[in-house]
Amino acid sequence: MENIRNFCIIAHIDHGKSTLADRLLEFTGTLNERQMEAQVLDNMDLEKEKGITIKSHAIQMNYTMDGKSYVLNLIDTPGHVDFSYEVSRSIAACEGALLIVDASQGIEAQTISNLYLALEHDLEIIPVLNKIDLPHAMPEEVTDEIVELVGCKREDVIRASAKEGKGIEEILRAVVNRVKAPKGDPKAPLQAMIFDSVFNSFRGIEIYFRVFNGTIRKGDKIKFVNADKEYGADEIGILKLDKQPKNEISTGNVGYLISGIKVASEVHVGDTITNVLNPGEALKGFEKVKPMVFAGIYPVDTTEFEELRASMEKLQLNDASLVWELETSAALGFGFRCGFLGMLHMEIIQERLEREFNMTVITTVPSVQFQAFLTDGTQIYVNAPSEMPDPTRMSRIEEPYIKAQIISKSEYIGPIIGLCMDKRGSIINQNYLTTDRVEMSFEMPLSEIVFDFFDKLKSISRGYASLDYHLIGFRESDMVKLDIMLNGEKVDALSAIVHRGKSQDWGRKLCEKLRELIPRQMFEIAIQAAIGQKVVARENISAIRKNVLAKCYGGDISRKRKLLEKQKKGKKRMRQVGNVEIPQEAFMAVLKID
Template sequence: MEIEQVFGLPAEDCILVSAKTGEGIKELLDAICERFPDPPEPKTDKLRALIFDSHYDDYRGVVVSTRVFDGKLELGQKILMMGTGRHWTVTDLGKNTPFPVQVKTLETNEAGWMVASIKTLGDVRVGDTVTMQNDPAPEALPGYEEPNQMVFCDFYPSSSGAGGKKSDFETLREAMERLHINDASFTYEAQHSEALGFGFRCGFLGLLHMDIIQERLEREGNVEIVQTAPTVSYMIDMRDGSSVEIQNPADLPDPSKIEGIREPIVKLEMICPNENIGDLMKLCDGRRGIFKGQQFLSETRQILDFELPLAEIIYDFYDKLKSITRGYGTMDYEITGYRRDNLVKVSIMVNGEPVEALSLICHRLTAEVRSRAILKKLRKQIDRHQFEIALQAAIGGKIIARESVKALRKNVTAKCYGGDITRKRKLLEKQKAGKQRMKTIGSVNIPQEAFMAVLEQE
């Protein structure tokens, strides 16, 4: 009855199946044949097969999972990938029954795996159509929509693992290359920051994908990673009618040429106990959420539907959801599109010089709170100098937050044991003038540890 309440499935249609004991397997297979529609009829006699998955094997190269819609795929056949235009020769064919079994032919509406001496996963695109090289099909199958990376963050090697024969950066690069072979939806590119050194800008399909990649890099690659706070991609509408997509706030064009900034919006579904509905609604309202609906699930649980900006849920939304519901709440989201809002770029300045590595894009209403939190963390990390250091957050030319690192002061009046007050005042004024002169020509070197402390995801 619980399955009927949670998923809305009729209880009488459920089949008792145990993969451990084998109970109900025959009934399950019979139900699949009865309830699922028959495969479609072939539309042409020419070969058309759809690639739906692929993985890398150390001994055979890329193993392609494919389904034949038209014609037949044979061993030794010369094939053409219609999307990439690459030519290959089939060296091995097989089916999973569920164990891999080699065959010589895959007929129409059959699915199996194919090996064609393909060296890298970059040569295979999921959703591509396989056809014959000498007698190709006139048009490709519809295929799949290309996966779009929506969440971005930076991975930097931790310096705590120093002392080996190879640098931490090279170890991280090799780990990412091995991981990318088996997960083509994960993208990365090397980048260099004067503040943070060498690292990688990585793109992920979502939050769960990002957590899995980080865990696999640390476990399989044996490398320690410092991960910055995640960001999202933004669409910048220019005044000339064009649109530009950016993933890094430092890449924002000149504000005078920008018509508006659009951010990704998600449809969020939360399953929560009845007693936590009010707290979750308050949480979503504080994250610029729009209430869309409420569904009755059972006597103790309900489903809440909201529309929220993706940037508002990628940082700590899930943790707060679990905290409010004491672990009983769950969430699911999907990207629905982009929407224009009152978004601004906040620049962080140290001693009057902007630091692009700390800049961020956020809503104007939350800009002051977020920038002040960054400045307070940065103030604790920068050492005191001989002059006062001003830490400022600005939107354009307007300062919205400020913190100060006080100057180190020498007690110049210690040698005065008495006498006229003008003697002490003269020494203090001389010290003040020296501090002002030092401030105009002095520079502040921000250590890498300070950037890591500010940018690292909590």
């Protein structure tokens, strides 16, 4: 056990975690030249294309130092704020963390939040200054920032360039020397924590775990404590680039388990594995993931509903943070109400459904979870506009608030504060990390940032601002349900819950947008935005008209009037029976309202 080291790599998005992991694997000879490729651990097409890590990836390396051989278990984690749950589980499975900071960009919001996560679990932090080979790197200034943030000595900061392979040996030596060996008792009852799971279409769910106490052997009868399910350990082993089966895995080590589990909902990341014959206590720190953003996902072709359900179930195995339930809509038929961790997560789920399962889907307007208090004292959760209770039965409604940390260059303070004020936020404090980098904290409603806040923040700060946020609770707010009606009929998929102060503006822009997108019909279409019975905005799409007077040359006006009256009656009847096809762009238009 004293020769095992478990560590993860944490950093802000795009600071070079995956490239550094490549170099570590290369240096320790875990992979040969034929297996090596850029970002080898990011094995999903989407990850390679977007250049981001979406899933945590675990791999075991062997390293010999001063004549002693060590086993190093490395977990490469995502850097985007949406996937911080994944990071927290990986941190709970380790004793040390490499904190990577880009020498040209300095410390960013996610760096700080991941550092706090690691410190909460008493991890040994090894700061690494990456990308020192870049022409605009600022190693001295950024080293000062790291020393101030982590509270270490200047010589503790390892300078490296993952691209050129500099500083890799120093990092490995630091891992062996500084990270503590895992504690635990191999003879105690089994306690192992699940930190990830992957779906394999041939063998069911593969579970990745870390053993804290006891030993797990092949063929054991095991139990998941929180899910309260029992299985047999058909195959266990360690994770190299491919899986290597073993007969037993003891305290302190990381491994995988296959026991033919087919139902996704039975495996929860963070759950404890123990032995049926000699059970141990559940490990602390297990919590169910809380979705932040809710949206409806519907198949474009209603006959594909069952296929979509199967795809969602498989996707959930691979992504523990996706939550969904059944929903029906008058406009779109049967579909699912899904909970996501954020907008990037939602985009990635949509992309994966299209790529991995060939599903074409429509996504409705994202919303957050509100708490409504009724006049009779009951409290209900509102995840979708269709669940909003009647205003006469409601005493008040509360919406979730977040604390947002934004780090940026000081020249962009004005526009950033302006943007946050526009989103109903209030500034809490502001402090200078260095002479030209400032950290600002805001409290603001979550519903304001789920649309395009991140994009706007990046554009006004020219890409320099970084954002991290966490939930701080619910506060009372004046929220109303804005309905969109076409010819007097409500289209529930376009409804949204908005703040009363912004409802008129929102309704007007949405009507204008729909007017551009909905094709003209043979009859006039009225697009209206309404709150309850009160219409706040209206646009008309005029009818396509045939010229019925073309055959009248000269002659009496009464003849022409008769033809026009007849046409008018026909249009009126057509309007009563005609239904309006809404193109898919119209559902997406709501997301792009300024």
